Amino acid sequence: MHATKKAVCWRLFLCSCLLLESSSQDFGGQTQFICTSVPKDMDICAATLQNSVPGEDLKTTVMQLRETVLQQKETIMNQKETIRELTSKLARCESQSGAEPGDARPGGRRKDAGTKNTMGDVSRGPADTLTQLSQTLQSLKQRLENLEQFSRSNNSVQANSLKDLLQSKIDDLEKQVLSRVNSIEEGKPGLRNETEQRGRVESTLTTLHQRITDLEKGQRENRPLDKFQLTFPLRTNYMYAKVKKSLPEMYALTVCMWLKSNASPGVGTPFSYAVPGQANELVLIEWGNNPMEILINDKVAKLPFLINDGKWHHICVTWTTRDGVWEAFQDGVKRGSGENLAPYHPIKPQGLLILGQEQDTLGGGFDATQAFVGDLANFHIWDRKLSVGEIYNLATCSSKAQVGNVFAWMETSLDIYGGASKWTFEACRQLN
Known part of the structure; x- marks a missing residue:
């Protein structure tokens, strides 16, 4: 027998029992169940209807149950049709969204990685x-x-x-x-x-x-290996210099350099250091109309530098992992300080240090709008915080000035790409 028909018959049987139980309450509250033999080939539902006492009521119940079953079937069919329509619409939406290009991430520094193009955007005509x-x-x-x-x-x-x-x-x-x-x-x-x-x-x-x-x-041929400057004349995504060795793990640092630029808006990215899993491990950038920023582990501090006047300026940034304390110096004078910049996060080793470009992936993902435009020289890194006096000696070309113990400015320490050029440079002559 069909499952639905069986269910209707069972419900009919239960209704019969309940009616009998209700009627029996008139005779002292005792419940009676009446069982009737049914021939082997006879329809159970028909037999139940035949032998039930309140036949008209049970017929009405059967009709109501059948109507309910039909309504449920119709509801199920409507729901299936709705599900098919929604599934079809979802598939169309997914196919359309999959065809659209990925959006750039906020700030321009964290966009989706793409294949590096050394000649510019491949979409250009x-x-x-x-x-x-x-x-x-x-x-x-x-x-x-x-x-x-x-x-x-x-x-x-x-x-x-x-x-x-x-x-x-x-x-x-x-x-x-x-x-x-x-x-x-x-x-x-x-x-x-x-x-x-x-x-x-x-x-x-x-x-x-x-x-x-x-x-x-x-x-x-006859100049010292540290008496040179790098020139980035154009805002491109293929001019840069790569430092040949990586940085060690550092719990404090000082970064100093000479910069000259009149680019607007923003001088771009003098340097960026990326490690596996973190493209913004250590970055100095001035992009768009934003002030110059130092990024450590993608955390940001705004620096009070004003350098895009076409003149040479000496800048230094110090930082310690304890409490994330930082200080910023321009031309030997402290211009600003702060704390809570990536506190208790050491600078990670085994990364890649690039001059002139901002990395969105390790060693790539350059964006021409964030490229450095201008001249850069005497780039040094220490794994400690330099004193105020030491920084002043660097900015004034004192004979007591030191070179970086993590990275020292030498021609043999760099590889140059894309047309960035090297010229003779002596900081002390620029000051005179």
Whole structure:
């Protein structure tokens, strides 16, 4: 017998018993159960109806139960249809949201990691590529002018010949770049895709940068290894310097450097130190219209520095893990202090220290809008808090000034990428 039919019959049987029990109360309150034999092939429900005492009431009950069952079936069908519609809508929403690009995280420093692109945003069209390459060429021409000034100041025939050679190379490269970008814009056959073409242009630029570096060696053959500055002339996502060794675990630190910039808004990121699992382990950044900030383990302290006036400034930041106490010095003078900056969190080892770019992933995820623009020199790190007197000696080029015991400013300690250049620099001359 069908399950629903069985359930109806059982309910009918129970109703019969209850009615009999109710009727029996008129005869002294005693309950009686009446059992009636039913032929083997006879419908139990029909037999129950036949033998029940209050037949009309039971018929009404059966009709009500059947109506209830039909209503429940109809409700279940409606609910199933609603579930199917909601499931279909959810699937469409998921497919649409999956196709949308990830949003940048607040502050611009924590966006989703993507594949590093050494020539800029891969979503840019040929016109944007031409603009980017033109800026790079301007950087190279600026370096050529610097070489020319060097030749005039030293009255060197060799420097003049190097200058002529460099001018010729830049002219040739400019023609090649313009020709190749025009080919991209016109969609000429023979080029597989824009990505391949950009790779060729980048390779050409890298070769030229290497040639310029070789030419510049003539200027620095006789200078000390620490008498140099790094120049980042453009706000890009491919110009940077990488420190060859990592930092040790530190419970206190002092970071000092010379900076020169007139970039606006914000000078960018002079340095960033990332470790596995934490891209903002130690970062100095001035981005957008925000003041300069020091980040330790992604915790932030605002620094009272004003340096984007196109002049050289000496800045130092000290920090200790106990209570997260920090101090900020500009040009040898204490400008601000605070506490509770990543308290009791030691700076982690085995990371990567980058000059000129902010890391959103370990060694990558550079954003051109956060890149440093300007000159940087005499970058030093200590694993202790320097005294006020020691910092003043550094800012005034005192003979008692020390070098960093964790990282000391040396040409041999850095690898340079993307066209950032090195020039002779002596801090004491800048002060005179």
